Amino acid sequence: MSKSNLEILAYEDSPLGPLCLRRRELLSQPGTIVTEVTLNHEFLMSSLYTDSERALARIAIEMHLGDDLRVLVGGLGLGYTARAALRSGRVAKVDVVDLLPQVIAWLEQGMVPLSSELNSESRLAIHQGDIYGRLAGPAAAQFDIILIDVDHSPDDRLGDQNASFYSAGGLQAAKTHLAPNGVLAIWSYAESSPFAKALRTVFENVRVEPVTHDNQMINEQQTDWLFFAQN
Numbered sequence: 001m002s003k004s005n006l007e008i009l010a011y012e013d014s015p016l017g018p019l020c021l022r023r024r025e026l027l028s029q030p031g032t033i034v035t036e037v038t039l040n041h042e043f044l045m046s047s048l049y050t051d052s053e054r055a056l057a058r059i060a061i062e063m064h065l066g067d068d069l070r071v072l073v074g075g076l077g078l079g080y081t082a083r084a085a086l087r088s089g090r091v092a093k094v095d096v097v098d099l100l101p102q103v104i105a106w107l108e109q110g111m112v113p114l115s116s117e118l119n120s121e122s123r124l125a126i127h128q129g130d131i132y133g134r135l136a137g138p139a140a141a142q143f144d145i146i147l148i149d150v151d152h153s154p155d156d157r158l159g160d161q162n163a164s165f166y167s168a169g170g171l172q173a174a175k176t177h178l179a180p181n182g183v184l185a186i187w188s189y190a191e192s193s194p195f196a197k198a199l200r201t202v203f204e205n206v207r208v209e210p211v212t213h214d215n216q217m218i219n220e221q222q223t224d225w226l227f228f229a230q231n
Helices: 051-064 080-086 099-107 115-119 131-136 162-167 168-175 193-202
Strands: 006-012 019-025 033-037 041-047 069-074 089-098 125-128 144-148 179-189 205-215 218-228
Touching: 006 099, 019 099, 051 069, 051 080, 051 144, 051 179, 051 218, 069 080, 069 131, 080 089, 080 115, 080 144, 080 162, 089 099, 089 131, 099 125, 125 193, 131 168, 162 168, 162 193, 168 179, 168 193, 193 205, 193 218
Parallel strands: 069 089, 069 144, 089 125, 144 179
Antiparallel strands: 006 019, 019 033, 033 041, 179 218, 205 218
């Protein structure tokens, strides 16, 4: 791929707007190929910086002292959160729920960097569906860890229908899907004191962890925020 190339791998309509999967070589780092997703022509995610997505799974697993853990991931994305969970030998099963069938198909069809690794993982199951709707309803099964990486932040959501999840009532409903000592973890690009307060009304143990990285593409530091809550 030449440095000037931008390869569009997929461009499809979705319920949330035009969805694009693209691959390009960084002009600032020749030889570095990144895969990116845009939604409604706005940047959504990249394979270049995945520290906070991986930390979401790693810290949640560290907080849980059990073995044979069953993990539920809301939001497949490019698969880095799911892979981080699967890299723990204490994890027995990872179920991923994603709203967009296109995102699931990209992985299954080998179009994203982690396709080969994740498609061969026997502990992984991927389902199309609404993670927020699932957590608002009755718990057909309980999980030791629930990881949510869907919205930009509690206050910057991909859909208005997601708002109730971030309230005390929504978190109380989500809590019923956790097994004893279970951990709920949520990714955000911004800190949210109201959401942290809502978590503390429902859970005894709440942690808010910033994860900072140097974004060389814009020559500045960026901080994502991870929210953890435990029964």
